[in-house]
Amino acid sequence: MPPPSALDVEAATDTQAATFIDRLSLNGVPARRSKSPAVSTGLATYASSDMFKSPGHGKPKAKRWDHILTQESNSRELSSLKAASQLLKTPGLISLGAGLPSSTFFPFEHLQVKVPKPPQFSEPETKDFGLLVQAGKHDAAEGKSLYDIHIAFNYGQATGSAQLLRFVTEHTEIVHHPPYQDWQCTLNVGSIAAFEMALRTFCTRGDYIMTEEYSFCTALETASPLGLKCLGIKMDEEGLLPFHMDDLLTNWSVSERGAQKPFLLYTVPTGQNPTGATQSAQRRRELYAVAQKHDLYILEDEPYYFLQMQPYTGPDAPDIPPPSSHDAFLDALVPSLLSMDIDGRVMRMDSFSKVIAPGMRTGWITASAQIVERIVRHAEVSTQMPSGVSQLVLFKLLDETWGHPGYLDWLIWMRLEYTRKRDNIAIACERFLPREVASWVAPEAGMFHWIKVDWRKHPLIRRGEAVQLLELEEKIWRAGIESGVLTAKGSWFRAEGGAGEEMFFRATFAAAGEKDVTQAVERFGKGLRVEFGLLDRNGEVNGQANGHQ
Incomplete structure (x- = not known):
């Protein structure tokens, strides 16, 4: 198997992001909106990203994917009721056809939330200086807003409301600018629901899907009842290894595997769950090239994309200045697979x-x-549709209050806050974890710290006793619990199940306070020392310890 630097794959077309005259910028949003169709304020009205994005002059059209659509997907027809509801915008039409209840019977007169006023995003600042944002029942009819309780709390289209769909379409074009013409967005009730729909759209029971060797356990648990088998692709500190995927696909044997060659890849490129790994731009280009070579379709799951952080410089190094502008922030983000996708072979989940x-x-x-x-x-x-309550709150926050510049200000603030949280756990690991048996790489994005434990140095192994790796993992995990800290076992996330060649534990640093995270890492370190004989039961350091307590 060749090393990553010797990957012998050539993309069909250059995947560097192209520059187009009509690229949407933050400053260009008002002008774009003035030329776009007005957002309808009727009930359950039809909307499409094509109403809100650039026309895509000079861009190619996406490939067709008829050859991988399942019989189930091909059999789906337009919903009769959803199709009929599109006629509700007809002037003067009295509807007795749609099953819409009257908003007269909605027991809500207005909805009020308090939100941060950029750039004062912290909890104390929001409490003291935040903005009270209100949505009334009939704001649209009264000319106060494009979206209100009367619209949002009733049935809507499966694409989501036009009001919020416009915002996410503009946001997608500003950040990723997909380099083909006929891309669209549609709202959903979350990425796992979108993932399950995608699996049923593309895969048939008995198919393999590819993912990282360690992957989001809920995604694996979504695929299993559908009769799908997960094929784990080896990883390094940058995540999935394209050359390993290429090797597996090139040498695929239907007779040995009992299934056709996989054509679907599920990947979390940024702040990967559970490993925290982030694919570099070059790694993503190599991955896309392999996808072109083997005609793969990619599910790009990116919940942590905007939790990319400042580079980790260690406990004593000076901080690197944060992005100085919106453009600098966007330039600092690793380019997405969507931004490289000239074929329409990526379904990005935000x-x-x-x-x-x-x-x-x-x-x-x-x-x-x-x-x-x-x-x-x-x-x-x-x-059917995302929650109308949620869509209304998000619209009032993102579109009417913050706008695109304010939302990017929020994401920049999040970047710095997560950098601080990441630095805190990384420094705690340097202080308290025994390097004789523990190793880690400070994550560049996301919420997770992935700690490798050298199980080969465990006393049971060194004495030559027969012990299963999963039993040893359980033993070490329990030692952490006995010391007062709960982590997640790496085996829970292994795509192919069972034990791998190495042992890992996942620590989440997003929710707990910094002092609690530091204390938890100290406790985990103590548990490791006890379990590996580096610390006796009274908490005293044995001769093998590295001096950290």
Whole structure:
């Protein structure tokens, strides 16, 4: 198997992001909106990203993906009721056809939330100086807003409301500017729901899907009941190794594997869950080249994309200055696979869960019009639409209060806050974890710190006793619990199940306070020392200890 630097794969087309005359910028949003169709304030009105994005002059069209659509997906027809509801915008039409309840019976007159006023984003600043934002029942009819309780709390389209769809479409173009014409967005109830829909759109029971060797356990648990088998691709500190994926696909044997060659890749390129790894721009280009070579379709799951941090410089090094402008912030982000996708072979899943609140249960996908249309047909008869309450709150916050510049200000603030949290756990690891048996790489993005434990140095192994790796992992995990800290076992996230060749534990540093994280790492370090014989039961350091307590 060749080393990564010798990857012998050539992309069909250069995947460097192209520059187009009509690229949307922050300053260009008002002008774009003035030329776009007005957002309808009717009930359950049809909307599409095509109404809000650039026309895509000079860009190619996406490939067709008919050859990987399942029979289930191909059999989905337009919902009769959703199709009929598009006629509600007809002037003078009296509707007796749609099953919409009257907002007269909605027991809500107005909804009020207090939100940060940029750039005062902290909890104390929001409490003292935040803005009270209110949505009334009939704001649209009264000319106060484009979106209100009367609209949001009723049934809507599976694509989500036009009001919020416009914002996420503009945001996607500003950040990623997909380099093909016929891309679209559609809102959903979160990325796992989108992932499950995608699996049923593309995969048939018995198929393999590819993912990182260690992957998001809920995604694995979503695939399993559908009869899908997960194939783990080896990783390094930058995440998935394209050359290993290429090698597996090039040498695929249907007779040995009992299934056709995989054509679907699920990957979390940024702040990967559970490892915290972030694929570099070059790594993503290599991955995309392998996808072109083997005609793969990519599910790009990016809940942590905007939790990219400042570089880790260590406990005593000076801080690196934060991005000085919106453009500098966007330039500092690792380019997405979507931004390299000239074929329309990427379905990107975005979410508000990690940057606003998971209870919103609102996210969106970006893909070619063909794939979005199939996903929308699925949503029409399952989730139907994201929560109207959530959409209204997000619209009032993101569109009416912050706008695109304010949202980027918030994401820049989040970048610095997560940098501080990451630095805190990395410094704690340097202080308290025994380097004789523990190693780690400070993450560049996300919420997770991935700690490797050298199980070969465990006393049971050194004495030659027969012990299963999963049993040893359980033993070490329990030692941490006995010391007062809960981590997640690495085996929970292994794509192919069971024990791998190495042992890992995941620590999440997002929710706990910095003092609690430091104390938890100290406790985990104590548990490791006890379990590996580096510390006796009275807490005294044995001769093998490295001096850190």
